[in-house]
Amino acid sequence: MTIVEVRIVQETAEQIKRIQRQAGNSGITYGCPKCKDDGWIGYTGDDGYFYCRECECGIVSKKKMAGRLAFAAIPERYRTLVMADFDTRWYGNDQKDADAVKAVARGYLGNYYTLDGRGLYLYSNTKGNGKTRLACIIANELVKMGIIVKFATAGDILEEIKRSWDSNTEYGLMSDLKTAEVLVIDDFGTVSAKGWINEKFYQIINARYVSKRPTIFTSNCDLATLERMQYDQRITSRIKESCFMVMFPGSSLRDKKNAQNQMDMKGWLGVGR
Numbered sequence: 001m002t003i004v005e006v007r008i009v010q011e012t013a014e015q016i017k018r019i020q021r022q023a024g025n026s027g028i029t030y031g032c033p034k035c036k037d038d039g040w041i042g043y044t045g046d047d048g049y050f051y052c053r054e055c056e057c058g059i060v061s062k063k064k065m066a067g068r069l070a071f072a073a074i075p076e077r078y079r080t081l082v083m084a085d086f087d088t089r090w091y092g093n094d095q096k097d098a099d100a101v102k103a104v105a106r107g108y109l110g111n112y113y114t115l116d117g118r119g120l121y122l123y124s125n126t127k128g129n130g131k132t133r134l135a136c137i138i139a140n141e142l143v144k145m146g147i148i149v150k151f152a153t154a155g156d157i158l159e160e161i162k163r164s165w166d167s168n169t170e171y172g173l174m175s176d177l178k179t180a181e182v183l184v185i186d187d188f189g190t191v192s193a194k195g196w197i198n199e200k201f202y203q204i205i206n207a208r209y210v211s212k213r214p215t216i217f218t219s220n221c222d223l224a225t226l227e228r229m230q231y232d233q234r235i236t237s238r239i240k241e242s243c244f245m246v247m248f249p250g251s252s253l254r255d256k257k258n259a260q261n262q263m264d265m266k267g268w269l270g271v272g273r
Contacts, residue, residue, distance in 0.1 A: 074151045078136035086134050094249035104246050105134055109141050117212025119182075121239055123219045124248035131218040131248055132186050138216060139184050150180035154188045161200055178207040182214050189221040189229065198232040209238045217243065
């Protein structure tokens, strides 16, 4: 180290010590008295230099987790769900098929680091049968594993791109979509495939394909249907190459849950007793 560098280190160390002394005399109550909720503890090494180490209270890990969750933007309804919340009993006669889908999700998580960047294409022509729910559960579990995940609906992606044209921020948005370790695109295929839409989706999907970054899709369309809707064959080809295709059971959980809600409402209204 040069004399200037040594002086900078010494001044920084003194500043940290001064802040810690001031905090210690402020009367503030901290959750962790060791690091004063900063997450780091300063100490002087045997060589006389000042260092910082992560406090064992775990606040740094919690802050990282909070940051990953904020970036992921998983919808509030699904943000705390775990695999146990994917209850296959709702599928009735299709429960065995739902059990198989759940087994695929568990297997995907268990083998994530060996899958060479492959994602999932969760599809069914039935709306409201749990595709988004399971995709978000998988995303939540990946976040717990320390993976940087990003969730977005296909419609939201396009709306954000259109809005960004006025503020010249498209590059940052596209960068997030292309570089997140795992991207979840919900409701893929619900937007008409105009020329620029095809191009934007291809840019995102191809960039992720080339860099072996997994993408998890939910869709009400199989790939053949997407092509009939004029989605570029380059897009469907990339999905086919980079995703496990997972067909969902045909049962609509929304209809069943709505019926259950009606039953519950009658119960607390005292109707039909």
